[in-house]
Amino acid sequence: MAKNTIIESPIVNIIGSMTSIEGDVSCGGDIRIEGQLKGKLECKGKVVIGESGVVEGxxxxxxxxxxxxxxxxxxxxxxxxLKSTVVLQGDITCSKLAIEPGARFSGKCTMELPENVQAAGQNEKE
Incomplete structure (x- = not known):
């Protein structure tokens, strides 16, 4: 008899292109945004903002x-x-940055060691 194998895959949260959210969003895994989000986003994993995605916050x-x-x-x-189609207005703090030709960025960029970048889930009051 064959043995069943359980394969765990990471959960990816999706805000679809027909979805608009106003408010803060917090997730423990990865998130893909194709719709609109107005508010703070705290993600312990990877944030993917697709070409149709709009985030204000x-x-x-x-x-x-x-x-x-x-x-x-x-x-x-x-x-x-930052992909070639991105339009980013705001300041960046990161440890590694890759910018494709055509990307538009208006703001200040601060490069820090990973331990010095404010981690997801922490705010400046802590």
Whole structure:
């Protein structure tokens, strides 16, 4: 008799292109945004903002892969990738940054060691 094998896969939360959320969002895994989010986003995993994604607010995450429109500060304590279609207005704090030709970024960028970047789930009051 064959043995069943359980394969655990990471959970990816999705805000679809027809979805608009106003308020703070916190997730323990990864998240993909194709719709609109107005509020603070705290993610312990990777944040992917697709070409149709729009975020207005602060973003805190481990890794970021942005292709849409972002207005607000971004704190990524590992790798932040700005794709060629991104339009980002706001300050960035990260330890590694990759920018594709064509990406538009308006703001200040601060490069820090991973342990010095504000981690997801922490705010400046702590």
């Amino acid at each position: 602060e973003i805190y995450c481990r890794n970021g892969d942005f292709a849409g429109k972002i207005k607000g500060s971004v704190n990524t304590y590992e790798l932040l990738t």
